[in-house]
Amino acid sequence: xxxxxxxxxxxxxxxxxxxxxxxxxxxxxxxxxxxxxxxxxxxxxxxxxxxxxxxxxxxxxxxxxxxxxxxxxxxxxxxxxxxxxxxxxxxxxxxxxxxxxxxxxxxxxxxxxxxxxxxxxxxxxxxxxxxxxxxxxxxxxxxxxxxxxxxxxxxxxxxxxxxxxxxxxxxxxxxxxxxxxxxxxxxxxxxxxxxxxxxxxxxxxxxxxxxxxxxxxxxxxxxxxxxxxxxxxxxxxxxxxxxxxxxxxxxxxxxxxxxxxxxxxxxxxxxxxxxxxxxxxxxxxxxxxxxxxxxxxxxxxxxx
Amino acid sequence: xxxxxxxxxxxxxxxxxxxxxxxxxxxxxxxxxxxxxxxxxxxxxxxxxxxxxxxxxxxxxxxxxxxxxxxxxxxxxxxxxxxxxxxxxxxxxxxxxxxxxxxxxxxxxxxxxxxxxxxxxxxxxxxxxxxxxxxxxxxxxxxxxxxxxxxxxxxxxxxxxxxxxxxxxxxxxxxxxxxxxxxxxxxxxxxxxxxxxxxxxxxxxxxxxxxxxxxxxxxxxxxxxxxxxxxxxxxxxxxxxxxxxxxxxxxxxxxxxxxxxxxxxxxxxxxxxxxxxxxxxxxxxxxxxxxxxxxxxxxxxxx
Numbered sequence: 001x002x003x004x005x006x007x008x009x010x011x012x013x014x015x016x017x018x019x020x021x022x023x024x025x026x027x028x029x030x031x032x033x034x035x036x037x038x039x040x041x042x043x044x045x046x047x048x049x050x051x052x053x054x055x056x057x058x059x060x061x062x063x064x065x066x067x068x069x070x071x072x073x074x075x076x077x078x079x080x081x082x083x084x085x086x087x088x089x090x091x092x093x094x095x096x097x098x099x100x101x102x103x104x105x106x107x108x109x110x111x112x113x114x115x116x117x118x119x120x121x122x123x124x125x126x127x128x129x130x131x132x133x134x135x136x137x138x139x140x141x142x143x144x145x146x147x148x149x150x151x152x153x154x155x156x157x158x159x160x161x162x163x164x165x166x167x168x169x170x171x172x173x174x175x176x177x178x179x180x181x182x183x184x185x186x187x188x189x190x191x192x193x194x195x196x197x198x199x200x201x202x203x204x205x206x207x208x209x210x211x212x213x214x215x216x217x218x219x220x221x222x223x224x225x226x227x228x229x230x231x232x233x234x235x236x237x238x239x240x241x242x243x244x245x246x247x248x249x250x251x252x253x254x255x256x257x258x259x260x261x262x263x264x265x266x267x268x269x270x271x272x273x274x275x276x277x278x279x280x281x282x283x284x285x286x287x288x289x290x291x292x293x294x295x296x297x298x299x300x301x302x303x304x
Numbered sequence: 305x306x307x308x309x310x311x312x313x314x315x316x317x318x319x320x321x322x323x324x325x326x327x328x329x330x331x332x333x334x335x336x337x338x339x340x341x342x343x344x345x346x347x348x349x350x351x352x353x354x355x356x357x358x359x360x361x362x363x364x365x366x367x368x369x370x371x372x373x374x375x376x377x378x379x380x381x382x383x384x385x386x387x388x389x390x391x392x393x394x395x396x397x398x399x400x401x402x403x404x405x406x407x408x409x410x411x412x413x414x415x416x417x418x419x420x421x422x423x424x425x426x427x428x429x430x431x432x433x434x435x436x437x438x439x440x441x442x443x444x445x446x447x448x449x450x451x452x453x454x455x456x457x458x459x460x461x462x463x464x465x466x467x468x469x470x471x472x473x474x475x476x477x478x479x480x481x482x483x484x485x486x487x488x489x490x491x492x493x494x495x496x497x498x499x500x501x502x503x504x505x506x507x508x509x510x511x512x513x514x515x516x517x518x519x520x521x522x523x524x525x526x527x528x529x530x531x532x533x534x535x536x537x538x539x540x541x542x543x544x545x546x547x548x549x550x551x552x553x554x555x556x557x558x559x560x561x562x563x564x565x566x567x568x569x570x571x572x573x574x575x576x577x578x579x580x581x582x583x584x585x586x587x588x589x590x591x592x593x594x595x596x597x598x599x600x601x602x603x604x605x606x607x
Contacts, residue, residue, distance in 0.1 A: 003413060004585070015430065018431065018508075019429075019431040021429060021507075022425040022429035022431040022434070025421040025422065025424050025425035025508070025512070026421070026422045026425035026426065026437075027421070028418045028421060029421070029422030029441075029478060029483050030422075030437070032418060032478025033441065036422065036456070036459075036474065036475045036476070037444045037447060037454075037478065037480075038444070040452045040455035040459060040586065041452070041455075043459065044451055044452070044454060044455040047454065047455060091599075101349065103329065103391055104342065105346060105347060106329055106341070106342075107343060108339055109343060110343070113592055113593075113596075115346060115350055116592070116596065117589055117592055118350055118354060119353060119580065120588060121585055121588070122405075124533050124537075124581075124585065124588050125537070125577075125581045125584060126536065126539070126555060126580050126584075127537055127538055127539075127556070127561070128556040129556075129559060129577035129578075129580045130576065131578050132559060132573055133356055133360040133574065133577060136360065136363060136371065136570060137359070141373070141374065142371035143359060143375075143376045146373070146374045146375055146376035147375075149374060149375075150374055150375030151375070168537060173396070174450065176353070176356065184595070188596060190329075199410075208330050210603075211329075211330045212330055214331075215476055222382065233448075234567075237448055239539075239540060240540070241547060254338060258450050261454075262540070262544075265453075265454050266544060271454055275451075275455065278448075278450045279451065281448065282448055282451050285446075285448060287475075302475040
């Protein structure tokens with residue numbers, strides 16, 4: 001009765017107590033994630049196999065939603081194309097500009113934190129506000145065309161109503177909006193470049209272009225890869241810019257996949273069809289990301 | 305898939321030494337001329353970048369007709385500061401702002417509470433199945449919001465939460481990102497600090513509150529900013545889950561309300577857009593040191 005418990009037994013009792021405490025700490029997150037992520041994911045898979053109107057009778061249709069989207073829906077493939085076109089145009093421009101900005105705003109620039117904040121402001125501003133500002137600029141009566149016509153006598157194209165220009169302007173606006181974010185990531189990475197390697201390269205006579213291409217970019221490649229992966233994922237999910245700048249038009253020339261999902265689900269009330277389209281988008285995101293991870297071996301250097 | 309690159313950034317601390325100079329970054333001697341050129345380029349770049357917002361600010365002080373006038377002017381006939389007053393009296397704009405603050409602040413508090421506690425459990429406490437559960441956690445980061453919004457809407461209908469504040473706040477407050485960030489950060493805190501407290505008889509709750517949380521301040525600041533921003537700027541979900549915009553609309557939805565069937569009050573809409581930028585800009589200015597440090601530390605940020 002008075003014997004002390006064996007050390008092993010005490011340890012396991014302690015371990016059990018710690019497990020219980022851990023469960024207490026983790027349970028809000030676990031319950032929330034189960035309820036608001038895991039459950040919706042399961043529900044979404046189920047929904048995608050149903051004809052599921054917002055109101056009224058639901059009917060199991062198996063793979064019909066997917067088949068319809070892939071073979072018959074008039075807007076689905078154009079939406080896939082638009083999302084891909086946006087991504088292909090947007091990501092490289094974003095990466096190049098944000099990298100150039102990060103390299104330019106180094107420690108010797110006076111007030112560099114203020115510049116960084118300045119480039120970061122559009123990132124933190126509500127996207128809707130950014131879009132409204134650009135809509136005003138791009139209006140045929142707006143400042144771009146105003147300057148062109150009154151100073152140079154040139155009439156610019158109607159940017160947002162022209163099928164070719166509309167997508168370009170969505171990209172331009174998005175680059176302005178989003179580059180500040182990757183700029184901060186690259187700034188942080190640049191500040192962590194190992195001075196020893198830089199010094200060695202300098203002693204070996206590397207400078208200018210050689211220094212950039214042979215030394216700095218390889219050392220930054222993990223950050224560039226990371227930024228590229230994240231930016232591609234978010235670009236394939238573009239929604240607010242086309243929704244507010246062009247409404248997906250003219251025609252369906254700037255209608256991306258997420259907007260297609262939104263209109264299918266909440267305007268045309270076909271929730272099952274929209275869920276199926278969302279899963280196709282997810283598959284596309286996974287495919288593209290997996291491809292990037294495959295290709296990274298060729299250009300990303302992890303060890304210094 | 306995030307952890308791979310992140311761990312790299314986390315462990316990839318530079319070799320010390322003098323900070324790199326941008327003029328000398330590409331090698332060669334730093335010189336006054338190069339410095340001057342670099343400054344000039346930065347100033348031009350910054351001006352080009354800022355010009356849409358500068359122009360928008362002056363446009364917000366014009367009348368509706370003057371904004372769309374050819375040839376364009378920077379200053380209108382008069383600076384109509386009254387536009388900013390009118391924004392607040394045009395429709396329920398005050399309500400939109402208050403809703404946005406309420407949702408963003410409460411949402412941020414929920415995210416911070418959930419992420420710090422779970423991050424603690426995943427980084428400092430030992431329990432069976434911890435790493436398996438964590439992998440599952442990370443997996444959910446890959447599920448895009450677009451996949452979630454449709455079933456989430458059904459779920460909200462089922463709960464009877466459509467058009468409520470809890471529907472604006474809770475569904476997207478349990479993402480794994482915050483927990484992941486906290487776990488990564490807390491793992492770096494030396495165990496000796498905690499052991500000393502344990503030996504003194506502090507339980508995990510006291511250790512968490514008095515030792516771990518104070519040491520996690522900068523990560524908490526980063527998560528707070530990104531979460532606040534996320535809620536403040538979010539558009540798709542509020543658009544879907546609220547019906548009665550007049551009373552439950554948030555700011556991004558309120559901005560759209562200046563466009564009606566009778567036309568668009570561009571002057572007010574642009575002034576309101578300027579107003580909507582203020583809180584997040586102030587937040588970023590106030591916490592910029594933490595932010596840059598936090599991004600460096602984690603190599604990422606929330607959405």
